[in-house]
Amino acid sequence: MKRIVTSALLTLFAASSFACQSNKIQLLNDFPNATSDALMTNCVIDEQNKRITVKLLPENKPINNSPWYAFQLISEKPQEITLTLTVEDGTHRYHPKVSHDGESWQAVDYQVVDDKMNVKLNIGPKTTWIAGQELITNQDYVDWGNELSQFEFIDHKVIGKSVKGKPIYQIITNQPAVKQWLVVLGRQHPPEVTGAMALFPFVDTLLGNSELARYFRQQYNIVIVPNMNPDGVELGFWRHNANGVDLNRDWNKFKQPEVIAVDKLLTELVARGDKVAMAVDFHSTHKDIFYTMPNDYGVQQPYLVNNWLNKLDSQYPDFNVIQKPGNNPQMGVFKQYVADKFDVHAITYEMGDNTDRSFIDKLAKDAANTLMQTMLKNNEKLH
Ligand SMILES: [Zn+2]
Structure with a gap:
């Protein structure tokens, strides 16, 4: 049974368009309102330390300071990770919200240390969504x-x-x-x-x-x-x-x-x-x-x-x-x-x-x- 689940998961991984991934964790942006590829850089998934870091970029500059973000996270096994967001030439504006269906959202705790926003998230085989606000597409x-x-x-x-x-x-x-x-x-x-x-x-x-x-x-x-x-x-x-x-x-x-x-x-x-x-x-x-x-x-x-x-x-x-x-x-x-x-x-x-x-x-x-x-x-x- 476990084998079947694993292979289904691998198929899912292969079919998805992901922004960055490690062996067992993926950060995805293949959905409406997501942070598109051009608006992120330095995406690193450190499985050992259970940390994902992403730097947010504006579409062009100069721009009003409103760093938007929306990602999906999938992990082969359930685990707690820390997502760390930084912003190029800006400061954090939107407090993180999490969803498991893209429809209903909950505000989650976070910390801003220097220019880093850290959010602890429980992720697993089912998609976890994180975004600056609820998604209205x-x-x-x-x-x-x-x-x-x-x-x-x-x-x-x-x-x-x-x-x-x-x-x-x-x-x-x-x-x-x-x-x-x-x-x-x-x-x-x-x-x-x-x-x-x-x-x-x-x-x-x-x-x-x-x-x-x-x-x-x-x-x-x-x-x-x-x-x-x-x-x-x-x-x-x-x-x-x-x-x-x-x-x-x-x-x-x-x-x-x-x-x-x-x-x-x-x-x-x-x-x-x-x-x-x-x-x-x-x-x-x-x-x-x-x-x-x-x-x-x-x-x-x-x-x-x-x-x-x-x-x-x-x-x-x-x-x-x-x-x-x-x-x-x-x-x-x-x-x-x-x-x-x-x-x-x-x-x-x-x-x-x-x-x-x-x-x-x-x-x-x-x-x-x-x-x-x-x-x-x-x-x-x-x-
Ligand atoms: Zn406005």
């Missing part, structure tokens, strides 16, 4: 869009292609009589998974069956581009697209196909007489914060975002909804582009890397509901 977005498009009023369509030819999808409500649009964007920055964790419940609430949502959609269409950077997501990039460009610095240059696709979409809406009313762009950073345009920037309905986020804040006695207004005309960020081109508010919705996952979910639902209430109220005032 390109396919997850496609599955979600397909599910939503089963509703009569929702379409799931390709609006363009990434640098490497991957489809950029929109999820869009198709109500021709409704002329105002709420725009939702996500995943310009691949490792910003907590932003994605907020986008899903936020959008599900907007597209849901509550009385508020149904009434809201009588007055507003919604277009969502949930996964702006599928190349970066696929290849485990820290920040950029496959041209090595930060997409959220390209909204004044319009050189990148991902940005061009969304600009074209919104430009066409306006060209046919519709109106962009508001936009929300989901990200992650070291804390929960909402980057806004200043009230006095000169956009229409100057207090829309203020009113929205104050209302949200009032629902959370123990949580501070931080609003950080900013005006950076030369930076090429999405919210500024929306304000300048469409003369309306937009925000960058940032969830902390380590924010409690169930809190992210609850806050996003409440944020969607309070946004709908605020936009409806503002709409009444206009008429």
Whole structure:
């Protein structure tokens, strides 16, 4: 019996594409979101000392310090090993999580000593996954869009292609009589998974069956581009697209196909007489914060975002909804582009890397509901 198990294991080893291996241990990166070969170096498996070391590299430089990592580990026999990650020209940002199915994840203890992050892991013949955040893959977005498009009023369509030819999808409500649009964007920055964790419940609430949502959609269409950077997501990039460009610095240059696709979409809406009313762009950073345009920037309905986020804040006695207004005309960020081109508010919705996952979910639902209430109220005032 043992012999059969061993030979099955050897077959598995032979069939897998591995990043590095010793006699009895493999580190693999042959799955979506994994750290790709070009983004790692000095991978050493020291069986004697039960230690695996890997150095993480960015896709190009200069770059925001967001060293992403995702690997699988397999060992012929169950054992405890120490995985040591180092970062080229950077510091560790993402706390390690472990999974045994790629679906459910648990934070694990780790230590950072000098520039080394050490994680003790129990590995064995079954795959152990380790990553900087839970994995949300390109396919997850496609599955979600397909599910939503089963509703009569929702379409799931390709609006363009990434640098490497991957489809950029929109999820869009198709109500021709409704002329105002709420725009939702996500995943310009691949490792910003907590932003994605907020986008899903936020959008599900907007597209849901509550009385508020149904009434809201009588007055507003919604277009969502949930996964702006599928190349970066696929290849485990820290920040950029496959041209090595930060997409959220390209909204004044319009050189990148991902940005061009969304600009074209919104430009066409306006060209046919519709109106962009508001936009929300989901990200992650070291804390929960909402980057806004200043009230006095000169956009229409100057207090829309203020009113929205104050209302949200009032629902959370123990949580501070931080609003950080900013005006950076030369930076090429999405919210500024929306304000300048469409003369309306937009925000960058940032969830902390380590924010409690169930809190992210609850806050996003409440944020969607309070946004709908605020936009409806503002709409009444206009008429
Ligand atoms: Zn970001």
